[in-house]
Amino acid sequence: MARQLLITGCNRGIGRVAVGLFAEEGYDIICCIRGENPEFSKYAAELMRANHVKIEMIYCDMMDENAIMSAFKPLLEERRHIDVLINNAGIAAGSLLQMTPMSQLKEVFQVNFFSAVLVTQIVSRLMMRQRSGSIINMGSVAGLDNFSGYTSYGSSKAAVMSFTKIIARELAPYGIRVNAIAPGLTDTNMAKQMEAKAYDEMVSRTDMKRLGKPEEIANAMLFLASDRASFITGRIIRVDGGM
Amino acid sequence: MTNLEKYNQAFIDNFNVSADKLSGLQYQGTELWDSVGHMTLVAALEDAFNIMMETDDIIDFSSYEKGKEILSTKYNVKF
Numbered sequence: 001m002a003r004q005l006l007i008t009g010c011n012r013g014i015g016r017v018a019v020g021l022f023a024e025e026g027y028d029i030i031c032c033i034r035g036e037n038p039e040f041s042k043y044a045a046e047l048m049r050a051n052h053v054k055i056e057m058i059y060c061d062m063m064d065e066n067a068i069m070s071a072f073k074p075l076l077e078e079r080r081h082i083d084v085l086i087n088n089a090g091i092a093a094g095s096l097l098q099m100t101p102m103s104q105l106k107e108v109f110q111v112n113f114f115s116a117v118l119v120t121q122i123v124s125r126l127m128m129r130q131r132s133g134s135i136i137n138m139g140s141v142a143g144l145d146n147f148s149g150y151t152s153y154g155s156s157k158a159a160v161m162s163f164t165k166i167i168a169r170e171l172a173p174y175g176i177r178v179n180a181i182a183p184g185l186t187d188t189n190m191a192k193q194m195e196a197k198a199y200d201e202m203v204s205r206t207d208m209k210r211l212g213k214p215e216e217i218a219n220a221m222l223f224l225a226s227d228r229a230s231f232i233t234g235r236i237i238r239v240d241g242g243m
Numbered sequence: 244m245t246n247l248e249k250y251n252q253a254f255i256d257n258f259n260v261s262a263d264k265l266s267g268l269q270y271q272g273t274e275l276w277d278s279v280g281h282m283t284l285v286a287a288l289e290d291a292f293n294i295m296m297e298t299d300d301i302i303d304f305s306s307y308e309k310g311k312e313i314l315s316t317k318y319n320v321k322f
Contacts, residue, residue: 076295121298129286 002053004082005225006075008032008062008119009089011040013188014138017214018086018221019055023047025222028054030082032071032089032119034061062089062115063107072122084225085123086136087116087160092190093152094198100151112156117163124171131175134225137164139180141240149198157182161236168234177233179224184240186212207242246292247322250314253287254307268307294318 005022009015011033019029020043033040036059044055060071075082090112093104116137127133142150143157161180168178185191185202191211194202203209220239223229244252254265258275270276276284285301288294292314296304300317304310314320 073297076297079295125295125298128282129289 001081002026002028003084003225004028004030004080005084005086006030006032006082006123007086007088008115011037013190014183014186014214014217015086015088016040016043018088018218019044020047021215021218021222022084022225023051023053023055026051026053027084030056030058030075030080032058032060035059062111065114065118068115068118069122072119076122076125079129080126081130082123082126082133084134084136085120085127086138086221086225087119088138089115090138090190092193094149094194095151096149097151105152105155108152108156109159112153113159113163116160120163120167124167124176127176128171128174133171133174133176134229135164135167135171135176135178136221136224137161137178137180139164139182139236141182141184141238141243144182144236144238145243147202164236165234172233177224177229179229179232179234180236181217181220181224182236182238182240183217184212184238184243186214186217188214205243206240210241212239212241246320249291250288250311250320250322253284253291257284257287265307270305272306288314292318292320294320 005027007015007018007029010019010031019031022029031044048055058071060067062068091108093108120135137160139161140157142154143161147154164178164180171178184206191199203211217239220237224232224237251262251265254260255262257280258273260268260273270281285296289296300313304313311322315322
């Protein structure tokens with residue numbers, strides 16, 4: 001039986017590249033995205049054909065807790081086997097504290113943190129029954145290095161990484177590993193949203209003086225998902241070109 | 244084995260209590276029914292009745308009686 005991956009937020013950026021990479025490795029994949037997307041469906045169909053894997057879609061808005069519950073409930077009812085969960089859904093927001101509306105803070109935390117907690121609550125139940133699994137959360141160097149202007153995004157990612165370490169301890173007795181990846185600035189649409197000055201500063205901070213490529217982050221996901229990482233849990237893996 | 248017997252057995256096995264002590268038993272009312280024991284009990288009941296409980300129900304499951312109520316009303320387990 002092929003290994004089963006469930007990944008959220010994967011119709012573009014790092015998540016999309018990860019879907020391609022995991023498909024190439026023979027994983028069957030459940031993609032959780034916000035809504036129907038013909039272009040992504042076509043991409044998934046091509047991956048299925050090329051790699052002889054199954055890819056199915058779950059649609060839900062990570063802003064909506066009830067929608068998440070409704071979308072994921074069938075997985076529980078069907079007792080689906082899931083080997084790997086990647087909580088990749090996320091949104092970016094950059095602003096100084098005094099320019100950060102509470103609405104933005106709540107939105108960022110809902111998508112980046114609360115939705116990941118809820119999805120993990122559901123999927124980890126299945127993994128606990130299996131007594132195996134690997135959960136990979138998307139952190140960020142912004143949640144580790146505390147850059148100015150990252151009240152919303154940086155705080156939400158810090159929460160994700162703290163959550164990762166806590167549940168790694170809770171779930172280890174069930175054979176479930178939990179880790180997070182903390183990417184540096186990566187060449188996605190999210191990076192293009194940054195102010196030019198902040199973007200330049202971020203690139204200049206890296207020893208390698210460049211953005212990360214989505215596939216470089218996805219490769220770390222693939223490693224953590226695999227049995228090659230079988231003794232790694234509760235860790236935050238920086239993939240940042242040296243910072 | 245009846246459903247009640249299965250239900251009781253999960254408590255007896257997991258919390259090392261006798262059948263006569265089940266009535267009125269509450270979460271954290273006996274040494275082994277702590278948070279870890281609670282999840283073990285839930286897993287045992289899920290296996291016994293072939294169900295998957297939702298998080299809210301796991302949280303609400305605060306006593307022997309409350310658990311019976313949840314299983315019968317939400318998971319169609321007849322006692």
